[in-house]
Amino acid sequence: MNVIGTKTLLSKEVRRFLRVPGQTVLSPLISTSLYFVVFGYSLGGRVQEVGAIPYIIFIVPGLVFMGMANNSFLNTSSSLFITKLQGTVVDLLAAPLGPTELLLGFIGGGMVRGLVVGLLTWAVAAAFTGFRLAHVLPTLGFVIIVTYVFSMLGFLTGLWAEKFEQINFFPIFVMLPLTFLGGVFYSVEALPEPWHSISLFNPMVYMVEGLRYGMLGSSSLSPALGASILGVVAVVATAFAYAALRSGYKLRV
Amino acid sequence: MLEVRDLVKRFGALTALDGVTLDIRAGEIFALLGPNGAGKTTLIGAVCGLIRKTSGTVKLFGIDLDQDPVSPKYQVGLVPQEINFDPFFTVSESLFIQLGYYGKRRDPARVTEVLRALSLDEKASSPTRALSGGMKRRLLIAKALVHAPRLVFLDEPTAGVDVELRRDLWSYVRKLQTGGTTIILTTHYLEEAEELADRVGIINDGKLLLVEEKSALIRRLGEKKLEVRFKQKIEGLPEHLWSAGAVLSADGCRLSYVERKGRPSVGEILRLIYAAHLPVEDVETRRSRLEDVLLLVLRGAPKPEPASVPAREETLRGDELLGVAVRDK
Numbered sequence: 060m061n062v063i064g065t066k067t068l069l070s071k072e073v074r075r076f077l078r079v080p081g082q083t084v085l086s087p088l089i090s091t092s093l094y095f096v097v098f099g100y101s102l103g104g105r106v107q108e109v110g111a112i113p114y115i116i117f118i119v120p121g122l123v124f125m126g127m128a129n130n131s132f133l134n135t136s137s138s139l140f141i142t143k144l145q146g147t148v149v150d151l152l153a154a155p156l157g158p159t160e161l162l163l164g165f166i167g168g169g170m171v172r173g174l175v176v177g178l179l180t181w182a183v184a185a186a187f188t189g190f191r192l193a194h195v196l197p198t199l200g201f202v203i204i205v206t207y208v209f210s211m212l213g214f215l216t217g218l219w220a221e222k223f224e225q226i227n228f229f230p231i232f233v234m235l236p237l238t239f240l241g242g243v244f245y246s247v248e249a250l251p252e253p254w255h256s257i258s259l260f261n262p263m264v265y266m267v268e269g270l271r272y273g274m275l276g277s278s279s280l281s282p283a284l285g286a287s288i289l290g291v292v293a294v295v296a297t298a299f300a301y302a303a304l305r306s307g308y309k310l311r312v
Numbered sequence: 313m314l315e316v317r318d319l320v321k322r323f324g325a326l327t328a329l330d331g332v333t334l335d336i337r338a339g340e341i342f343a344l345l346g347p348n349g350a351g352k353t354t355l356i357g358a359v360c361g362l363i364r365k366t367s368g369t370v371k372l373f374g375i376d377l378d379q380d381p382v383s384p385k386y387q388v389g390l391v392p393q394e395i396n397f398d399p400f401f402t403v404s405e406s407l408f409i410q411l412g413y414y415g416k417r418r419d420p421a422r423v424t425e426v427l428r429a430l431s432l433d434e435k436a437s438s439p440t441r442a443l444s445g446g447m448k449r450r451l452l453i454a455k456a457l458v459h460a461p462r463l464v465f466l467d468e469p470t471a472g473v474d475v476e477l478r479r480d481l482w483s484y485v486r487k488l489q490t491g492g493t494t495i496i497l498t499t500h501y502l503e504e505a506e507e508l509a510d511r512v513g514i515i516n517d518g519k520l521l522l523v524e525e526k527s528a529l530i531r532r533l534g535e536k537k538l539e540v541r542f543k544q545k546i547e548g549l550p551e552h553l554w555s556a557g558a559v560l561s562a563d564g565c566r567l568s569y570v571e572r573k574g575r576p577s578v579g580e581i582l583r584l585i586y587a588a589h590l591p592v593e594d595v596e597t598r599r600s601r602l603e604d605v606l607l608l609v610l611r612g613a614p615k616p617e618p619a620s621v622p623a624r625e626e627t628l629r630g631d632e633l634l635g636v637a638v639r640d641k
Contacts, residue, residue, distance in 0.1 A: 061382075067412025075400050146396030150455065153360045153392075154413035155385040311364050312323070312357075 065160045068151075072168020076134055084175060087130055091122045091180045095187065098244055109246050112275055116191060119184040120271040121243030124205060126180040128238065128266075129230065131173030131206040132213035135165050136226050139217030148310060158304035162214070162297070169210025170203070177202060193276025201270045201282075204289045211296040218300070218309050237263040248279040262288050313338045313463060313494050314359065319368035321354050321518075328354040330518035331368070336463075341485065341495045343509035343526070345502070345606055351518040352498040353393055356465045360390045372463070386414055389461035393468045393498075395448045397440040403427070403451055404436040407458045414459035426454045429484050431477065446473045453481070457488070464488070466497045470504060482507055506602040514609045522609055526602065533608050534600030536571040538578045543591040550588045556581060 076083040099115035109117040142148045151161065185191075192198060212229065220226050241263030250258060258264055269285025272278035304310070314336040321329040329351050336342055344352045357363035359370055361381055370377045372384035398406060407423045416422075427433040430450040435443060443451060449472055456464060466485070470478045478501075485495060485508055499505055505512060506526070513523040522529075545564040554560075556576050558569040567585070571578045578597055585592060605613075 061413075061415050063415045063417065064413045067409055070412075071401075071409050078400050142398075145398065146392070146394050147398050149362060149390070149392045149394075149396060150410065150413065152362050153385065153388070153390040154410075155382050155415060156413060157382045307364050311362055 061155050061160050064154065064156050065163045068156065068160065068164025069167040072138060072164060073171050075138060076172050083172060084179065087126050087176045088179050088183065091126050092183050094122055095184055110277065116188050116275065118244055119188065120274045121267045122184065123177045123180050124267050124270050125238055125243060127173040127177035127202065127206050128209040128234065130176040131169040131209035132230060132234065134172040135169035135210045135213035136217040138168065139165060139214060140220050140226050152310060158301050161304055162300055165214050166207060166210045169213055170206040173206035173209065174202065192274055194273045197282060198273030200286065201273050204293060205266060208289055208293050208296060211293065211300055214300055215296060218303055237261050242267050246279055313373065315371040317369045319358060319370065320366045321358055321363060322366045327518050329358065332520045334513060334520060334523065336494060336496060338494055339489065339492060340510045341489055341497060341508050343505035343512045344496060344498045344515060345505055345512055346515040350515045352515055353467055356467050360388065360465060361385065387462040389456035389459065389464040391452050391456040391466045391469050395452060397448055397451065399439065399441040402437050402439055403432055406440055406451065407454060410455045410458050416459050423458060426458045430454045431480065446477065449473050463494045466495060468498055468500060470499065470501060502601065502603040502606060514606060516610055530600060530602060530605055533605045533613050536578050537598045538569040538581060539596045540567040540585060540592055541565060541594040543593045546590060553584050
């Protein structure tokens, strides 16, 4: 195991997104703040409460989830894709960095960005609503596994993509609709049938509800189920990424 | 150091490497020559882990890359042919990152040393995107050397680098060799291979046509050309010059002769010219360069046989004895 190599790659990945903070940290912060203001205040005035929780507080975990998931994904997918595009992938392939080192470095970088954005989003929300953290450890667990899973999915996308357009495919066509329909802004419990049952097929619902349980102390679905789904996705995605790196898929001709 | 056995790489219907077998000796500078698309970069890529080989084995420092593709890489440096740079980082940051990838701790003294050797020290804090093409090329070389590898691949290291810096680079490569580094080089400037290489390998259509000591190869396949200009027009050559193979130009003012195996030496021809009291004004000789030899091999010149290497040293001495101006073009 090349420990120094892994640390170097990880720190490079973190410095890379910190070099362009406007794009990587500030811009997601502004968009989630806008969601918060628009949905929380304008809509919150009408919805009032969701299951005894004021609407403006109810949407905080979902917004934190969105910030973490999107940014973890974007960091690994765009970093790996740009590395391929500008040819510096040669440096990684020629160096004594095996699949484990490459995954730890890239995924670690994505997780750090997801955590930074998630934390900042939470801080902005707390400025409006006050701090609220019901269960520390479950929250921490969800935060880590969410950033891990989406960093890994981003890594796989960056590996597979040959055009810039393909990088955006997953976030726009899969993540965005599933998150918006995943109970960020409403409780799936309140949906009429068949939408309620259909929603239960959306894995994002369990992730958002899991984080909601951790942060607010109550959720309409079992947090254990959310954790299990994330765990399975994490294992499968990691296995795919490891096998792809070992075989040299799309990296070595 | 490096053992390649029956290496084959196919890209669909194209066979880029067709059963290459090659041994690189520790401490040598080996030049891999051949036309574009011959397989030079593919061969380097297969050794450095950029390419998935179709069949064959590659052993680096005695380790089969199929068994352990990672650990031999600590000792290898690669200057890729395509310029690449990470625009997010400065020149010296790029080198620190490279050091780290190879498992080495942050070492500012080493980075400064390599930057200085490649005349990049003034650009240490510049963003890599602000470098000129030649500087980017030198940064690639610095990145390949910063972790002090035992084996370095230089794939077209001086493309786009100006003449003066190219000379500096050559002397640096020789210095590396003196320090015990083994170097494998591909280049379009045959002068570079001629200047640096101990041995050359000539590859074409994915086949390694020949591997030979550079000087032996030039001796074996090289020619020496003689051209004599006369003060005035000559009416025909004496018979013994003409029968030896010397040719008089149509205007009668120039004599040319090509020394080959089995023919009189250039020195002997000069002796005959002076003996015939021809009015010599100027004498030029030109010896084959690696470039000429490469073309011969690509056109199908014979492979080396130890017994067929002719000794040519006497002909050189012949020129000197006659005391004529010998200009080597």
